[in-house]
Amino acid sequence: MSAVVAADGEKFDTQVPLIIVGAGAAGLCAALAANEAGIDAVVLERDDVPSGSTALSAGLIPAADTRFQRAKGIADSPALFAADIQRKTTGEADRAVVETMTAGAGPLVEWLSDCYGLPFEVVDNFNYPGHSAMRMHGLPSRTGRELIGRLRSAADTNDIVILAKSTALCLFADSESRIRGVEVARRDGSCERIGCETMILACNGFGGNPELVRRHIPDMAGALYFGHPGNRGDAIIWGDALGAQLSHLGAYQGHGSVATPHNILITWATIMQGGIQVNGEGRRFCDETHGYSEQAAEVLRQPGGFAWTVFDERIATVARQFDDFRKA
Numbered sequence: 001m002s003a004v005v006a007a008d009g010e011k012f013d014t015q016v017p018l019i020i021v022g023a024g025a026a027g028l029c030a031a032l033a034a035n036e037a038g039i040d041a042v043v044l045e046r047d048d049v050p051s052g053s054t055a056l057s058a059g060l061i062p063a064a065d066t067r068f069q070r071a072k073g074i075a076d077s078p079a080l081f082a083a084d085i086q087r088k089t090t091g092e093a094d095r096a097v098v099e100t101m102t103a104g105a106g107p108l109v110e111w112l113s114d115c116y117g118l119p120f121e122v123v124d125n126f127n128y129p130g131h132s133a134m135r136m137h138g139l140p141s142r143t144g145r146e147l148i149g150r151l152r153s154a155a156d157t158n159d160i161v162i163l164a165k166s167t168a169l170c171l172f173a174d175s176e177s178r179i180r181g182v183e184v185a186r187r188d189g190s191c192e193r194i195g196c197e198t199m200i201l202a203c204n205g206f207g208g209n210p211e212l213v214r215r216h217i218p219d220m221a222g223a224l225y226f227g228h229p230g231n232r233g234d235a236i237i238w239g240d241a242l243g244a245q246l247s248h249l250g251a252y253q254g255h256g257s258v259a260t261p262h263n264i265l266i267t268w269a270t271i272m273q274g275g276i277q278v279n280g281e282g283r284r285f286c287d288e289t290h291g292y293s294e295q296a297a298e299v300l301r302q303p304g305g306f307a308w309t310v311f312d313e314r315i316a317t318v319a320r321q322f323d324d325f326r327k328a
Helices: 025-036 067-071 078-088 095-116 144-157 210-216 234-241 292-300 313-319 323-327
Strands: 003-006 014-021 041-044 136-138 161-163 166-173 179-186 191-201 276-278 308-310
Touching: 003 234, 014 025, 014 179, 025 041, 025 095, 025 144, 041 166, 078 095, 095 144, 144 161, 166 191, 191 234
Parallel strands: 003 166, 014 041, 014 191, 041 161
Antiparallel strands: 166 179, 179 191, 276 308
16 A cells, blocks of 8 residues: 555654665665765665665666776776767757766766775676767676665664565655654564654665556556566655646666576677567567667567577677576
8 A cells, every 4th residue: 555644733752854765776875875974874675685676686786987987998087978978868868967977977986996895897898779988887697686685784884774574554644744753564463653854765666566657658568577576666656646746757777688488688788789689480589789668668569579699609608797687
């Protein structure tokens, strides 16, 4: 249940300065930043252990003008990064959001490295679609599991409270739509009401909610969902109920090479190093280098909704830097 109810007259079992809903990479980074600012945060996480879609990814962070790039002689800038995004999205991306993100990504990577010991390095033996510079920063295993694990360890070291097995049921808002607290359901069946001064919603994905996918991304209604099942769109539902402005809900992260039925992601390095995809009839059906998200829709259009990725041993050698590929 994702509801917003009136906070008038409600009594809370406890009160905290900040509640963060969702303990993926975004939520844990927010908690670490709040802790540095002297703000005690409580992070709510429905899973037994924080993971989210972060753990399913390769854990790569695109960032421009970092010391990791400069050490390898890679020339890059936030402005170039922003221009790449606008070109890739044909100008649809919100300029203010793009500029904020591209300016902040580099300092974020260096902050996580300097303050919390995350050993980032630049992936420099292949590039992703749309990027004019090598700017993917990853950890040694090239897995999101390592990224979320290191962030979780940093949170533990700094005594940040993470309430696992805890699902936010509903938010309490005052007459001005300001959040005053949340009702939390525990795995053991108990419930608790926690009041707060501020709330951060780090749970906005809705790929695990078929109804919202059909409504906002009809082209992907029949696609295999390869994200975290907890991505139910709670933040979007709450935001809508609070009168927030919603935009760009048709944007999604697809992937044209998820091995089925194993549900193992096959890195797009296989394509960017020269591999191709063919359909069940053995026909190559498009230019795969436009991007792996775009390719998801192209694969779904093929007979049976599947394709084969074809590559050689040279390409496989590059791809083996990714743990998921080695396991596949």
